[in-house]
Amino acid sequence: xxxxxxxxxxxxxxxxxxxxxxxxxxxxxxxxxxxxxxxxxxxxxxxxxxxxxxxxxxxxxxxxxxxxxxxxxxxxxxxxxxxxxxxxxxxxxxxxxxxxxxxxxxxxxxxxxxxxxxxxxxxxxxxxxxxxxxxxxxxxxxxxxxxxxxxxxxxxxxxxxxxxxxxxxxxxxxxxxxxxxxxxxxxxxxxxxxxxxxxxxxxxxxxxxxxxxxxxxxxxxxxxxxxxxxxxxxxxxxxxxxxxxxxxxxxxxxxxxxxxxxxxxxxxxxxxxxxxxxxxxxxxxxxxxxxxxxxxxxxxxxxxxxx
Numbered sequence: 230x231x232x233x234x235x236x237x238x239x240x241x242x243x244x245x246x247x248x249x250x251x252x253x254x255x256x257x258x259x260x261x262x263x264x265x266x267x268x269x270x271x272x273x274x275x276x277x278x279x280x281x282x283x284x285x286x287x288x289x290x291x292x293x294x295x296x297x298x299x300x301x302x303x304x305x306x307x308x309x310x311x312x313x314x315x316x317x318x319x320x321x322x323x324x325x326x327x328x329x330x331x332x333x334x335x336x337x338x339x340x341x342x343x344x345x346x347x348x349x350x351x352x353x354x355x356x357x358x359x360x361x362x363x364x365x366x367x368x369x370x371x372x373x374x375x376x377x378x379x380x381x382x383x384x385x386x387x388x389x390x391x392x393x394x395x396x397x398x399x400x401x402x403x404x405x406x407x408x409x410x411x412x413x414x415x416x417x418x419x420x421x422x423x424x425x426x427x428x429x430x431x432x433x434x435x436x437x438x439x440x441x442x443x444x445x446x447x448x449x450x451x452x453x454x455x456x457x458x459x460x461x462x463x464x465x466x467x468x469x470x471x472x473x474x475x476x477x478x479x480x481x482x483x484x485x486x487x488x489x490x491x492x493x494x495x496x497x498x499x500x501x502x503x504x505x506x507x508x509x510x511x512x513x514x515x516x517x518x519x520x521x522x523x524x525x526x527x528x529x530x531x532x533x534x535x536x
Contacts, residue, residue, distance in 0.1 A: 233363055234276040238268040238354060240285055242292075242339035247307040248349035248380065249289040251282065256355035257386050259421040260409065262448065262484040269355035270482075279363065283370035286350045290375045294335040295345040302349050302378035302403040303442040305472035308510060308536060311336065315343030326533065351380040351405070359387030365399035378402040384409060384420070385427040393430075393437055403440035406430060411456040411463075419451065428460075432467050442472040444512075447489045447497050449478070458500045465505030472508045473501055477516040488516045491523050495530055511535050 236254040243250035256269040263269055277285075295310065310331055314324035317333040335345045350371060358364055358381060368379045381396070382405040408427065410416040416424040434441045443464055445457055457475060464471050475497050479488045489497070494517045501509050511517075511527075514536055518524045527535065 234278050235282070235363060235367075236272060236274045237277050237282075238274040241341075242289070242337070242346055243351075243353070244313050244339060244341035244344050245307055245311075246304040246351065247295070247311065247344045247347045248304075248351050249286060249346075249377070250351050250353045251285075252354035253352060253357070254355050255357055257357050257359055257422075258384050258409075260482070261419055262446070262478060262481055264479075264481045265354050266482040279367040279370050282367050283374050286371045286377055287374040289346075289350065290348070290377055292337065293346050293348045293377075294337060295331065295347045297347050297349065297378070299378055299402055300440055302380055302440050303472060304351075304380075304382075304405055304444075305442045305474055305508070305510060307344075307347065309534070310347075311344045312536075313342050313344045318343055326536075348376065349378045349380055349403075350375075351382055353382040353405075356383050357387065358383050358392065361387060361392035361395050364401065365395050368396065368399040368401045372400040380405060382407065385430040386422065388430045388433065389426070390433055393433055393439075397437045397439065401439065403442070404434055405442050405444060406434070407444045407446075408460050409446070410452055411459040415451060415456070428463060431464050431471070435467050435471075442474065444474045444476060446476045446478045447494060448484070449487055449489055449493070451486070452478075453493075454497055454500045457497050458504045461501040461504035461506045469505045469507050471506070472510070473506045474510050474512050475501065477511070477513040479513065479516050491517050491527060493517070495527065498531055498535065509535070 238252040238254050240251050254268045254274045312326045316324040318336050336343050379401050380403045384407050409420050477489050518527050
């Protein structure tokens, strides 16, 4: 007997993550900048049980083209396999930035473009991991039917020690932890709640031997170098090798401030590296590098593995 059902907006192979994403409606945050507000802040979708979710994962496993080890059960590691241009499939020639690690036969189409299908299933979109029993049951059933890694994309609000123990015992493998802000006052203004224990979750996650990656958004006038560096220092003190992605903000939902520019993103990356993080990448390239000259400058300063 399933514990309940979850309202799901959609389920498909996502890009650039290259894993099977379960987009959930509803969320425990009310972020001003939510890029999925049309289904996280508004009930939108269809109800699925944990049994039905496991069945969709079982079907997806048949289409997997890349089998990753558990330590690479992250979004961060997808970017070193494929740049999602589709050139090798469409014109029979690799793109200029191709990592040259996959064959064209491993590249498949999904609703968000071309890329591999990795052996990972992820809960994303709206976050109600505070209802950990549901996710634990879903993970157990996915593990019964498949050999897929189970990842949870989360803001960390529901990741109490008790819930983390439950999820660990159920077989959850990894977390994509989106830390919205370091400063509690700014966090509350952005998201409607506190981050008091969220800043403790990286340590709790690592103690339980989950795979962890960190994501933060650069939002001019809100989340800038000081906060990025503070979180990076906190993470580096736990393990300097934890992957860290800085995403460029773009206006969405209720927040309409400008996006960061190229130099701001470069400076943010250098600051996070300076705080001790060894594995840093930048995301949403098209937001902050708008010409070939800017892309070349980015690679010249940070290297082409920054994406």
